[in-house]
Amino acid sequence: MNKTVFITATDTGVGKTIVSAALASILRSQGKNVGYFKPVETGCDPLCPDALLLSKITGQHYDEVVLYRFKEAVAPYVAEREEGKHIKIDLISEKIKHLQQIYEYLIIEGAGGVAVPITYHRDKIYTYLDLISDLDLGAVVVSRASLGTINHTYLTVESMKRRNIRIKGIILNERSESPSLAEQTNPKIIEKMTGVPVITICEKGKIPLLICIERLKAKIEEIFG
Numbered sequence: 575m576n577k578t579v580f581i582t583a584t585d586t587g588v589g590k591t592i593v594s595a596a597l598a599s600i601l602r603s604q605g606k607n608v609g610y611f612k613p614v615e616t617g618c619d620p621l622c623p624d625a626l627l628l629s630k631i632t633g634q635h636y637d638e639v640v641l642y643r644f645k646e647a648v649a650p651y652v653a654e655r656e657e658g659k660h661i662k663i664d665l666i667s668e669k670i671k672h673l674q675q676i677y678e679y680l681i682i683e684g685a686g687g688v689a690v691p692i693t694y695h696r697d698k699i700y701t702y703l704d705l706i707s708d709l710d711l712g713a714v715v716v717s718r719a720s721l722g723t724i725n726h727t728y729l730t731v732e733s734m735k736r737r738n739i740r741i742k743g744i745i746l747n748e749r750s751e752s753p754s755l756a757e758q759t760n761p762k763i764i765e766k767m768t769g770v771p772v773i774t775i776c777e778k779g780k781i782p783l784l785i786c787i788e789r790l791k792a793k794i795e796e797i798f799g
């Protein structure tokens with residue numbers, strides 16, 4: 575039985591790739607058969623940084639981990655129009671179903687946040703919310719740990735709940751070494767307001783990230799279950 579998780583975030587640059595890399599490393603170190611997939615990556619000049627990093631971790635071929643690649647660092651829908659290459663949602667779905675058959679664990683990463691437009695599909699602008707909901711995927715939300723995150727996290731979670739998306743939890747990322755008052759109090763307030771558990775808090779920096787990976791080890795089943 576395949577276990578898939580969709581990694582989304584409150585914004586671009588929040589830490590989806592770092593969290594995907596952490597999960598893939600944990601599963602690889604446990605000898606698990608894990609795959610990663612980024613349906614669309616923009617900002618590939620010429621290579622796609624997320625796909626490159628994750629293909630190195632999982633051992634997958636670069637071509638398998640990213641389906642649509644664009645040079646401009648913009649939303650997929652903007653990139654496809656600029657670069658004249660149409661994104662086919664049916665092909666993304668087929669590819670995901672195929673990867674679910676060959677990997678025991680599958681990590682799928684979005685681009686930016688949930689309302690980012692992917693393409694024009696079936697008479698509307700199709701977003702990551704549509705993709706996660708149509709494929710009935712469970713999701714993890716990566717949020718900033720810092721001031722401003724209550725609003726971003728709440729709005730992200732609300733929009734996912736409206737689509738009946740199963741939210742496995744929230745990961746608060748890049749907390750400061752000496753956490754501010756906001757960083758100290760955000761986790762509890764976010765849990766209270768959203769009703770979604772904070773899976774873990776990752777601090778900023780290389781060594782703190784390794785510690786975060788250690789903590790995530792105990793949460794693998796919660797994330798993929």
Ligand SMILES: Nc1ncnc2c1ncn2[C@@H]1O[C@H](COP(=O)(O)OP(=O)(O)OP(=O)(O)O)[C@@H](O)[C@H]1O
Pocket residue numbers: 583585586587588589590591592593624684685686747748749776777778779780783
């Ligand atoms: N806890 C952390 N400590 C140090 N650096 C971090 C941490 N988390 C993320 N970063 C760095 O912040 C940057 C943005 O993170 P990341 O690439 O994971 O974001 P993303 O959500 O995947 O963005 P995108 O929407 O472009 O895919 C990267 O350079 C990453 O290495």
Ligand SMILES: C[C@H](N)[C@H](N)CCCCCC(=O)O
Pocket residue numbers: 586587615616617646647648649650685686687690
């Ligand atoms: C290029 C970048 N790293 C992301 N993958 C693309 C993020 C698009 C965000 C669009 C938006 O929310 O305004």
Ligand SMILES: [Mg+2]
Pocket residue numbers: 590591592624683
């Ligand atoms: Mg990324």
